[in-house]
Amino acid sequence: MRSSLSLALVLLTAAPAFAQGDADGPxxxxxxxxxxxxxxxxxxGTRLVAFDGRSGSSRIVGIPETRHGTGVVVxxxxxxxxxxxxxxxxxxxxxxxxxETEPVATRLLxxxxxxxxxxxxxxxxxxxxxxxxxxxxxxxxxxRLSASGYPLEIRERYPAAVSGELSRQRNDGRxxxxxxxxxxxxxxxxxxxxxxxxxxxxxxxxxxQGVEGIAIxxxxxxxxxxxxxxxxxxxxxxxxxxERLLARIVTALARVENDRPSYExxxxxxxxxxxxAVTTGEAAMMVAAxxxxxxxxxxxxxxxxxxxMLDTADRRSAxxxxxxxxxxARRARNRTxxxxxxxxxxxxxxxxxxxxxxxxxx
Amino acid sequence: MPLRLLLRRGGWSGLAAIGLVPLLLxxxxxxxxxxxxxxxxxxxxxxxxxxxxxTGFSVSMxxxxxxxxxxxxxxDGARATVVEGTVVSGQMFFEFAVRTVDGGxxxxxEDLREPNQNISENRSFNDLRVREERSYRHESGYRxxxxxxxxxxxxxxxxxxxxxxxxxRTRVIRTTVALPTAQxxxxxxxxxxxxxxxxxxxxxxxxxxxNGAIDLDGWSWAYPPEGSFAAYYPGQPRYTSSxxxxxxxxxxxxxxxxxxxxxxxxxxxxxxDYGERxxxxxxxxxxxxxxxxxxxxxxxxxxxxxxxxxxxxxxRKDGRTTRVRYYATNAGLYEIYVERPDTTTDAVDQAExxxxxxxxxx
Numbered sequence: 064m065r066s067s068l069s070l071a072l073v074l075l076t077a078a079p080a081f082a083q084g085d086a087d088g089p090x091x092x093x094x095x096x097x098x099x100x101x102x103x104x105x106x107x108g109t110r111l112v113a114f115d116g117r118s119g120s121s122r123i124v125g126i127p128e129t130r131h132g133t134g135v136v137v138x139x140x141x142x143x144x145x146x147x148x149x150x151x152x153x154x155x156x157x158x159x160x161x162x163e164t165e166p167v168a169t170r171l172l173x174x175x176x177x178x179x180x181x182x183x184x185x186x187x188x189x190x191x192x193x194x195x196x197x198x199x200x201x202x203x204x205x206x207r208l209s210a211s212g213y214p215l216e217i218r219e220r221y222p223a224a225v226s227g228e229l230s231r232q233r234n235d236g237r238x239x240x241x242x243x244x245x246x247x248x249x250x251x252x253x254x255x256x257x258x259x260x261x262x263x264x265x266x267x268x269x270x271x272q273g274v275e276g277i278a279i280x281x282x283x284x285x286x287x288x289x290x291x292x293x294x295x296x297x298x299x300x301x302x303x304x305x306e307r308l309l310a311r312i313v314t315a316l317a318r319v320e321n322d323r324p325s326y327e328x329x330x331x332x333x334x335x336x337x338x339x340a341v342t343t344g345e346a347a348m349m350v351a352a353x354x355x356x357x358x359x360x361x362x363x364x365x366x367x368x369x370x371x372m373l374d375t376a377d378r379r380s381a382x383x384x385x386x387x388x389x390x391x392a393r394r395a396r397n398r399t400x401x402x403x404x405x406x407x408x409x410x411x412x413x414x415x416x417x418x419x420x421x422x423x424x425x
Numbered sequence: 426m427p428l429r430l431l432l433r434r435g436g437w438s439g440l441a442a443i444g445l446v447p448l449l450l451x452x453x454x455x456x457x458x459x460x461x462x463x464x465x466x467x468x469x470x471x472x473x474x475x476x477x478x479x480t481g482f483s484v485s486m487x488x489x490x491x492x493x494x495x496x497x498x499x500x501d502g503a504r505a506t507v508v509e510g511t512v513v514s515g516q517m518f519f520e521f522a523v524r525t526v527d528g529g530x531x532x533x534x535e536d537l538r539e540p541n542q543n544i545s546e547n548r549s550f551n552d553l554r555v556r557e558e559r560s561y562r563h564e565s566g567y568r569x570x571x572x573x574x575x576x577x578x579x580x581x582x583x584x585x586x587x588x589x590x591x592x593x594r595t596r597v598i599r600t601t602v603a604l605p606t607a608q609x610x611x612x613x614x615x616x617x618x619x620x621x622x623x624x625x626x627x628x629x630x631x632x633x634x635x636n637g638a639i640d641l642d643g644w645s646w647a648y649p650p651e652g653s654f655a656a657y658y659p660g661q662p663r664y665t666s667s668x669x670x671x672x673x674x675x676x677x678x679x680x681x682x683x684x685x686x687x688x689x690x691x692x693x694x695x696x697x698d699y700g701e702r703x704x705x706x707x708x709x710x711x712x713x714x715x716x717x718x719x720x721x722x723x724x725x726x727x728x729x730x731x732x733x734x735x736x737x738x739x740x741r742k743d744g745r746t747t748r749v750r751y752y753a754t755n756a757g758l759y760e761i762y763v764e765r766p767d768t769t770t771d772a773v774d775q776a777e778x779x780x781x782x783x784x785x786x787x
Contacts, residue, residue, distance in 0.1 A: 107731065108787075150732040151754070152786070174729035176736050176753070177705045181729075292727070401648035401655030404787045414504070414527035 093161065093221070096135070096254050098191040100211040100222040101160050103145055103169075103183070103250060105130040105153025106313045108405030109352045112322045118368040122359050124324055125352035125408030127316045133212035133222070133251030134158065134183060135263070136192040137286065141185040142293070144195070144286045145250030146265050147174055150181050154345040154405075157310035158185045162220050166310040168302055173293050178285040179265040181250075182293055186302045193252060193260050195287045200261055202229055208240060208261060210278070212251030217317060222251075227278065238262055242278040253280050260286070308337040309346055316353045324356035326364045331357060331380060338387045344399025348406040351391035355412050358384035388412045469618045477508045480523040481626025482598055486619065487514040490521070497524075517612055518603040519619055525596045551577040556585075562661065567591040567598075567625050575606060585609055587616055593629035644779075647681055647694075648787065654759060656694050657783030658683045659776050671699060690765035690773050692780050697758040704753030708736055711751045711758060715740050720747065728752075731786055735759075741767070748777065754786060 109125030116122040132149030136142070143158060150156060150171060157166035168186040175181065209226040213219065227242025240253070244267045253261045260283045268277035315330040334357065337350045358370070358381045367373050370381045392412035395402055403409050475490045476483035490510030497505045509522040556573040563569045574586045583606040591598040600623060602616045647662050648655035662681035669676050676698045685691035699707050715738065716722060724739035728750055735752035749762035761784050763777045 105732070147732070147734055153732045171729065171732060174727065174732065174734035176708055176727050176734035181732070181734075399655075400646055401785065401787065404648060404653075404655075410527075 094211070094224070095191065095258060096193060096209075096252055097211045097222045097224065098161060099136040099189075099193045100213070100251060101134045101136060101143060101158045101185075102213040102217075102222075103130075103132050103134045103143075103149055103156060103158055104166065104217070104313055104317050105150050105156045106316055106349060107152040107154050109316075109348075109408050111407050111411065114322065116359075116368070117363055117366045120368045122363070123408075123411050124322070124356045124359050125406065125411075126319055126322050126324075127352070128152070128405075129217075129317045131213070131217055131247055131317070132249040133247065133264070135211075135250075135252035135260070136189045137182075137195050137260075137290065138192055139189055141187050141189050142172075142192075142290070143169075143183040143185055144252075144263060144289070145181050145183065146263055146281070147179045147181040148265070149250040150174075150183070155309045155313050155349060156183060157313040158183065159220075159314070160187075161222055164220060166314040168306040168310045170299065170306070172296070172299075173289050175285060175289050179281050180263060180285050180289050182286075182289050184299060186307070193254070193258070195260055195283055195290060197284075197287050199284055200255075200259070200282070202238075202255075202261070204229055204231065207256055208242070208253050209256075210242060210244065210248065210251055210253045210264060212244070212248035212264065214245035214247040217247075227276075230277075233279070236282065237265060238280040238282065240278040240280060241276055243276050244278045248278075253278075262286075303340075304336070305340040305342060305346060308333060308340050309349065312337050312349050312353055316349065316356070319356075323363070324360045326357060326360035331384070334384065334387060338391060341391065344395040344402050345406075347391040347395040348402050348409060351388045351395065351412055352406060352408050354384045354388040354391070355408060358388070469615060472618070472622075474622075475510055475521070477510065477523060480508060480525065480596065480598075481629055482521070482523050482596070483622075483624045484521055484600060484619065485622035486510070486512045486519045486521075487517075487615070488512040490519075514615075516605055516608060517615060518601070520599075520601040520603075522599045523596055524598075527595075551579065563591060563623075563625060567593050567629075583607065587620070589620060589623070591623070591625055593625065596626075596629055598623075598625065646783075649679070649681065653756065653787045654694060654696060655783070655785045655787055656681070656761070657779060658692055659780070660684070660692075662692075662694075685764075690763055690769070690776070692776070693760075693762050693764070694784070695760040697760065698756075699758055704734070704755065704758075707753045707758045708751055711760065712736065712738065715747070715749070718742075730784060733786055744768075748781075750781060750784070752784075752786060759784075759786060 106127045106129055108128040110128060111123055112126045113121055113123045130149055130151070130153050132145060134143040134145035137144045156169040156171060158169045159166050170184045171181065172184050173182040206229045207226065208229055209224060211222045211224055213222055225242060225244060225248070227240045230239045230241050233239055238261070244264055248264050248267070251264045253264060255261055262280035262282045263286060264278055265281045266279035268275050311333045315327065315333065318325065330353065334350060334354050338354070341347045341350055361377060361381050361384070362368070362370070362373070365373055365377060370378055370385065373381055389412055392409050395406070396409055396413055469485070469487070472485045472487050473489050474483055475486050477492055490512050493509045495507045497507060505524050505526045507522060507524045509520065511518070511520045553574060553576045556575050558570065558572045560568065560570050568591070570590045572588045574588065575583065576586070577583050584603055585606045586601060586603040589600045600620065602619055604612050604616070644657055644659050645661050646655060646657055649664065660683040662683050665680045665682070667678050667680070669678065678698070679696040681694045683692040685693070720740035720742040722738060723741050726737050728735045728737045730752055733752045733754050735750055737748065737750045740747045740749065744767050745764060746767050747762050747764040749760060752759045761781065763780060765773055765777070
């Protein structure tokens with residue numbers, strides 16, 4: 064029943080991929096490049112955050128070390144190109160298609176050691192994609208170029224367009240554009256006025272140093288080279304439940320506001336499934352961190368200090384979450400003790416021993 | 426000021442007290458706070474076993490130590506309980522301190538060296554020198570750092586402190602003997618008896634003891650703080666470091682090795698700090714290094730680990746093969762290699778695969 068409800072909610076909230084807008088606003092058509100632009104979310108560890116809860120008690124949660132950026136679909140079989148730095152340090156990745164909210168299972172296929180390029184594979188056929196040109200592009204200074212991507216707000220469902228012009232080619236071969244891009248645009252496609260892929264956004268001006276309105280782009284020919292390399296790889300293994308569930312865990316874990324996790328019934332169901340499917344220490348700690356955060360979020364939502372103060376149904380949920388978190392964290396600690404560095408929440412969970420552990424104050 | 430008060434003020438890092446011990450002992454030459462009533466010259470008859478409850482630790486001392494309990498807070502909020510016991514006998518000072526951390530130790534090597542750092546940074550010591558430092562594994566499985574310090578009191582009295590720090594899964598145990606340097610030989614029997622009598626709970630020795638959790642087959646995880654990496658070694662790696670000059674800056678190379686004696690295969694991780702150098706440039710430099718050393722490149726392919734790009738090289742020279750992987754990050758370059766004879770066994774192949782597969786950048 065719960066999963067049916069989740070599915071219905073997803074279907075209701077997902078708009079058609081070709082247009083966006085609400086009932087009162089304009090209908091905005093997406094360009095082919097926008098339909099091929101996807102959001103990439105990665106998580107590589109958690110940091111500990113303590114805050115004062117609504118019930119007056121101190122809380123400690125594991126806030127994900129999140130990477131988010133943009134990718135562009137480059138073939139019909141789910142191959143996605145992005146910038147290498149978007150996925151560096153990520154233990155797990157998820158991709159969300161334009162207009163959708165549910166992530167798709169994602170694998171890292173290839174990382175270019177010498178250019179800011181990486182290729183991912185998603186578990187979905189991708190009829191909307193852009194061709195990657197095999198030849199060098201012929202461009203002209205001040206030529207108009209456009210980009211698509213998912214800057215800033217992680218909950219926005221549609222890509223944002225931005226345009227600018229070619230400023231120059233840098234000594235390192237990358238292109239410099241006069242274009243205002245923001246965090247989240249990295250890895251996104253840049254096209255010319257014919258819709259041809261020119262490159263992948265790699266960097267932007269450092270606003271801390273007063274540099275604005277600059278985008279640095281890796282040339283599309285490096286994407287083509289990466290695709291040739293990937294074509295020589297043996298076909299990947301079948302997709303697993305762990306991969307599908309972890310894509311949802313990554314997305315749920317990344318959805319925090321002001322370092323506060325939120326309580327979601329759908330994530331609760333996912334955690335239970337994922338707990339049975341994880342096979343690595345990193346996966347165990349991802350699920351454990353989300354389970355821990357969810358139990359804290361439930362206490363906060365109900366303004367209760369301790370699990371014992373919750374009503375019966377909530378208490379059962381919170382105790383179940385704690386049990387999952389503790390079991391997975393212990394397994395991870397035994398098999399992969401180094402994860403205490405990247406997932407320090409491991410210690411808090413194992414120390415809690417089934418209780419809503421409250422950190423001591425200095 | 427009473428000795429006990431001095432110790433309490435310092436808590437876990439209260440080794441400042443031992444700097445004043447000889448002075449205090451000079452004032453009260455036959456005081457025995459523990460009440461054992463045994464003079465050093467009388468050897469070790471009449472010593473008593475001190476076994477603070479719940480610590481899994483015991484040690485024989487020339488008297489019954491009075492115990493001091495304290496609760497401290499770790500940097501991540503975890504609670505640590507510290508129990509200390511001291512006995513002063515003649516001109517010898519005996520002390521132990523057991524720190525138990527809820528949820529287990531995170532630091533490892535930091536935990537091991539922390540007492541020494543506290544001593545080194547303490548300004549109440551004059552002319553402090555580390556005479557000797559060595560690290561090894563106790564029969565119980567705990568890691569041990571043994572250090573001998575020489576120093577002087579304000580009054581010019583030279584004294585020596587022998588300190589052994591044992592690191593387990595949840596506990597760090599410090600044992601100390603301090604005595605006037607001039608009488609070191611006379612009292613060596615008592616000092617040795619004290620250290621030999623230490624008994625540790627083996628159940629606490631099997632997990633993250635800084636440089637590794639020991640697996641049943643002798644493999645251990647190493648995740649040293651200097652390198653920000655984790656790797657699973659077929660044994661306990663040895664650590665060395667060296668420096669080199671680059672762009673007028675002194676850079677450090679941290680090296681962790683298992684094996685390496687002649688025909689044995691070597692399992693090596695080197696963490697190379699190269700400052701702000703672009704990863705691409707560092708990879709190019711690394712590639713050229715082996716060629717200059719006379720190795721022949723017989724294979725090369727791109728690799729990735731946790732989203733960081735790199736290259737794998739296979740090199741041959743004088744009947745030996747080295748498979749080396751480089752991963753470049755903005756923080757440094759990681760070099761992971763296995764060097765072995767060309768003629769080798771399946772077991773070495775398997776160990777090599779396991780070693781490479783385990784490597785993580787944290």
